[in-house]
Amino acid sequence: xxxxxxxxxxxxxxxxxxxxxxxxxxxxxxxxxxxxxxxxxxxxxxxxxxxxxxxxxxxxxxxxxxxxxxxxxxxxxxxxxxxxxxxxxxxxxxxxxxxxxxxxxxxxxxxxxxxxxxxxxxxxxxxxxxxxxxxxxxxxxxxxxxxxxxxxxxxxxxxxxxxxxxxxxxxxxxxxxxxxxxxxxxxxxxxxxxxxxxxxxxxxxxxxxxxxxxxxxxxxxxxxxxxxxxxxxxxxxxxxxxxxxxxxxxxxxxxxxxxxxxxxxxxxxxxxxxxxxxxxxxxxxxxxxxxxxxxxxxxxxxxxxxxxxxxxxxxxxxxxxxxxxxxxxxxxxxxxxxxxxxxxxxxxxxxxxxxxxxxxxxxxxxxxx
Numbered sequence: 001x002x003x004x005x006x007x008x009x010x011x012x013x014x015x016x017x018x019x020x021x022x023x024x025x026x027x028x029x030x031x032x033x034x035x036x037x038x039x040x041x042x043x044x045x046x047x048x049x050x051x052x053x054x055x056x057x058x059x060x061x062x063x064x065x066x067x068x069x070x071x072x073x074x075x076x077x078x079x080x081x082x083x084x085x086x087x088x089x090x091x092x093x094x095x096x097x098x099x100x101x102x103x104x105x106x107x108x109x110x111x112x113x114x115x116x117x118x119x120x121x122x123x124x125x126x127x128x129x130x131x132x133x134x135x136x137x138x139x140x141x142x143x144x145x146x147x148x149x150x151x152x153x154x155x156x157x158x159x160x161x162x163x164x165x166x167x168x169x170x171x172x173x174x175x176x177x178x179x180x181x182x183x184x185x186x187x188x189x190x191x192x193x194x195x196x197x198x199x200x201x202x203x204x205x206x207x208x209x210x211x212x213x214x215x216x217x218x219x220x221x222x223x224x225x226x227x228x229x230x231x232x233x234x235x236x237x238x239x240x241x242x243x244x245x246x247x248x249x250x251x252x253x254x255x256x257x258x259x260x261x262x263x264x265x266x267x268x269x270x271x272x273x274x275x276x277x278x279x280x281x282x283x284x285x286x287x288x289x290x291x292x293x294x295x296x297x298x299x300x301x302x303x304x305x306x307x308x309x310x311x312x313x314x315x316x317x318x319x320x321x322x323x324x325x326x327x328x329x330x331x332x333x334x335x336x337x338x339x340x341x342x343x344x345x346x347x348x349x350x351x352x353x354x355x356x357x358x359x360x361x362x363x364x365x366x367x368x369x
Contacts, residue, residue: 006059009336010051011069011177011329012160015202015226017044019051019066020333021059027337031058034329039240045166052167065170068160069177069336073204073222076114076151078107083125083144091126091140100348103147115157117174118150119348122214132213133345148215150176175336178206179218181301183344184335185325186210194296196286201302202226205278207285209296219285225303228274235270236262247271301325 005025011018016035023029033054035047052063082099100119107116123146124131126138152174161171178199186195199206205221225247233243250267286296300322339347 004061006055006061007337007340008055008063008066009069009175009333009340010066011332011336013071013177013201014041014204014224015039017047017051018329018332019055020330020337021055021063022333022337027341030330030334030337031055032329032333039244044163048163048167052169064168065172066164067173067175067336067340068164068171069175069180069332070152070160071177071199071201071204071206071220072152072156073220074153074156075176075218075220076111076153077218078111078149078151079122079216080107080147080149081144082147083142085142086140088139088141091135091138091143095140095143096124096134096145099143099145100147103145104149107149107151111151113154114151115154115174116149116151118148118176118179120148120150120215120344120346121348122146122148122346146214150179150218152176173340175339176218177332177336178208178220179215180335180339181327181332182208182210182215183347184331184338185299185301186213195299196296197299197301198282199302200224200278200300205282205302207282209286221281221285223278223281227278228271231270231274232267236267297321297323299323299325301327 005023006021007024008019008021016037018034019032021031031054033051035051036043038044038047055063080103082103084095084099086095100121104116104119108114121134124134125142125144125146126135126140127142157171157174160174164171178197181199182197185197194209194211196207196209199208201224203222203224203226205224207217207219207221208215209217229240229244229247232238232246233240236243236246238246246267250264250271298321301324338344342349
């Protein structure tokens, strides 16, 4: 039995690592910490050690297990439908569990080199009637489930385990960071129409789309804000650290460009040429979704596009309502924690690897609570 008072979530980014420790009984008691910004991933071990030291000091507990939040361009998402005829008696949780287990086994068989990290039930069709959540005390002749799976290559998960094994830390659960954040934020926006969250990070961008509260796609592209920095560094022949500073401050401090013997206009051309390319890629990806309306709400988040002001965002997305979402370490880590304690009723509990011997049917799902 785990007697520890705190659950720890690590958000492992390409250029920054964040962590939060949450009291299991008193959720208002939490500690947050983030690393320094880094370009060189060889610094990650040092930053992890600093974070662990901070959390252990403030929680007065050893950090020997964590929940890991990551985004990776090799993330795989699969939609799947399963159905079963029943005898008209009251629907039992075992009937639904059987269907989910059946779908899970088929996904594991088809993608044997991947681990399932999220199982989301988008829709329950019972006697030809759709339900967003599983109804209780209902008689059923026929049931079908629309299930959305998010998976990561097993090799990538093993690599993360090796990193934390150096610190004698095991990983309980792996969470798709961008997905967790959208679950935490999406209720703040009207989802009566289509909405796409664009989370632009250092070396990747996540696009997660919803229609009427249902996740319909997740795509993580291997492009991000660092590509703009690399362009500036290469074209202007400056160090990568200087290029990052120029990117972040080009519309705040004109003296930066003057001191380096190039005009603000050239710097702006470099930045907006790459942003224009990124936006076209994002828009094309969104257009491939099976949307039912021409217009959709776009929520921009992440540090990669913070250089855009409101006017710029309107220029790049002229036909759609655009919202920029500011977030910090607290917001990001809380998103993982809230998902982990079952606040998303569409999410199915996945048993952590170290508890796998308990068996699939010995764990309840959030939608039965």
